[in-house]
Amino acid sequence: MRILIMGGTRFIGVYLTKILVEQGHEVVLFNRGNKPAPVAEVKQIHGDRKDSAQLKEKLSSQEFDAIFDNNGRELSDTQPLVEIFKDRVEHFIYMSSAGVYLKSDQLPHIEGDPVDPKSRHKGKHETEAYLAAQNVPFTAIRPTYIYGPQNYNDLEAWFFDRIVRDRPVPIPGNGMHITQLGHCQDLASAMAQVLGREQAKGQIYNVSGDRYVTFDGLARTCATAVGKSAAELKIVHYEPKQFDFGKRKAFPMRVQHFFADVHQAKSQLNWQPEYDLLSGLQDSYKNDYLVSGRDQAEVDFSLDEKILAAT
The missing domain is CATH 3.90.25 (UDP-galactose 4-epimerase; domain 1)
Incomplete structure (x- = not known):
C-alpha cells in the first residue's frame, strides 16, 4: 500500500512509520519538516496542515491507499484532509482518545459508552462523528495514557x-x-493491524495495556x-x-x-500487547x-x- 501519515516524526508516528516500512508499504509523511524522517528512504512532504489551501496544493495530486491521521485534534484539522481524499482512499485511520468518554460509575469504558460533550478531547469525537457522517471508510483508535521512549508528555x-x-x-x-497505560510500540502495532481489515472499517477501538x-x-x-x-x-x-x-x-x-476495555481490538485486529x-x-x-x-x-x-x- 501507499500510505500517508500526518506527522510521523514524533513519538507514535516514529513507531508506526518503522512498522509500516518493515511490512513493505510505501510510506509518505506530511509534516512541517522540523525533524528528520525516522526511516531514511521515507519521503516527506512539508507543509502546515492547518493551512487548508496549502494542504490542498501539496496533497491533491497525490494518491494513497490509506491515511493515518495521527495529530488531528479538532474537526477543523481533519476536515480539509477528508475533503481532498474522501472518495480516493481505501482506509482512513484516525487517532482519537479514550479521553472522550463521559465519566462513569461503570468501568472499564467500552467502545459504545457515552462521550463527554465538555471533554477537552471533544474535537476528537466531533471528528469521529464527521467521518461516519461522510461515509468515510474510517477506523478510530482510542488510547488511554500512552508511554514509552520519545514520550513528549511528562508521564x-x-x-x-x-x-x-x-x-x-x-x-x-x-x-x-x-x-x-499503553506502550507506544503496542499502540503503533495495533494501528498497523487495522490495514486490510474490512471488519475494522466504521469501528472504534480502545487500545492500551490490558x-x-x-x-x-x-x-x-x-x-x-x-x-x-x-x-x-x-x-x-x-x-x-x-x-x-x-x-x-x-x-x-x-x-x-x-481505564478502558481492549478486548475488541485484541479479538478483531488479532493484536496483543507486547509490553x-x-x-x-x-x-x-x-x-x-x-x-x-x-x-x-x-x-x-x-x-x-x-x-x-x-x-
Whole structure:
C-alpha cells in the first residue's frame, strides 16, 4: 500500500512509520519538516496542515491507499484532509482518545459508552462523528495514557524524576485511583493491524495495556523499573483541593478512575500487547530517560515542596 501519515516524526508516528516500512508499504509523511524522517528512504512532504489551501496544493495530486491521521485534534484539522481524499482512499485511520468518554460509575469504558460533550478531547469525537457522517471508510483508535521512549508528555518521566533522586512521590487522593497505560510500540502495532481489515472499517477501538494499575501501584512499578526498592518508596498522599496550583500541574494524570476495555481490538485486529507495565517502563527508563540525560537535569520540585510542607 501507499500510505500517508500526518506527522510521523514524533513519538507514535516514529513507531508506526518503522512498522509500516518493515511490512513493505510505501510510506509518505506530511509534516512541517522540523525533524528528520525516522526511516531514511521515507519521503516527506512539508507543509502546515492547518493551512487548508496549502494542504490542498501539496496533497491533491497525490494518491494513497490509506491515511493515518495521527495529530488531528479538532474537526477543523481533519476536515480539509477528508475533503481532498474522501472518495480516493481505501482506509482512513484516525487517532482519537479514550479521553472522550463521559465519566462513569461503570468501568472499564467500552467502545459504545457515552462521550463527554465538555471533554477537552471533544474535537476528537466531533471528528469521529464527521467521518461516519461522510461515509468515510474510517477506523478510530482510542488510547488511554500512552508511554514509552520519545514520550513528549511528562508521564513516566514525572515519576522517574522523583524516584531516581530519592524524593517522596506526592500522589493525590488515597493512591487507589485506577488508571491504564499503553506502550507506544503496542499502540503503533495495533494501528498497523487495522490495514486490510474490512471488519475494522466504521469501528472504534480502545487500545492500551490490558491490565490496570492504581496510582500507588504505578509509582511502585516505576521504582522497580529504575532498580529501586518498591517497598522502600515513600509515597505522600494529599488532597488536591486544599492547594492552589494555578495553571501548573502537580500530578501528570487525571485524578479519577480511567481505564478502558481492549478486548475488541485484541479479538478483531488479532493484536496483543507486547509490553506489560514493568517491561514497558524499563524500556522507557533505559532507552529514553537515561539516554537523554534527564536523570542529571535540573528539575523544578517547587510544587512538591508546597505539598510536602503542608502534609
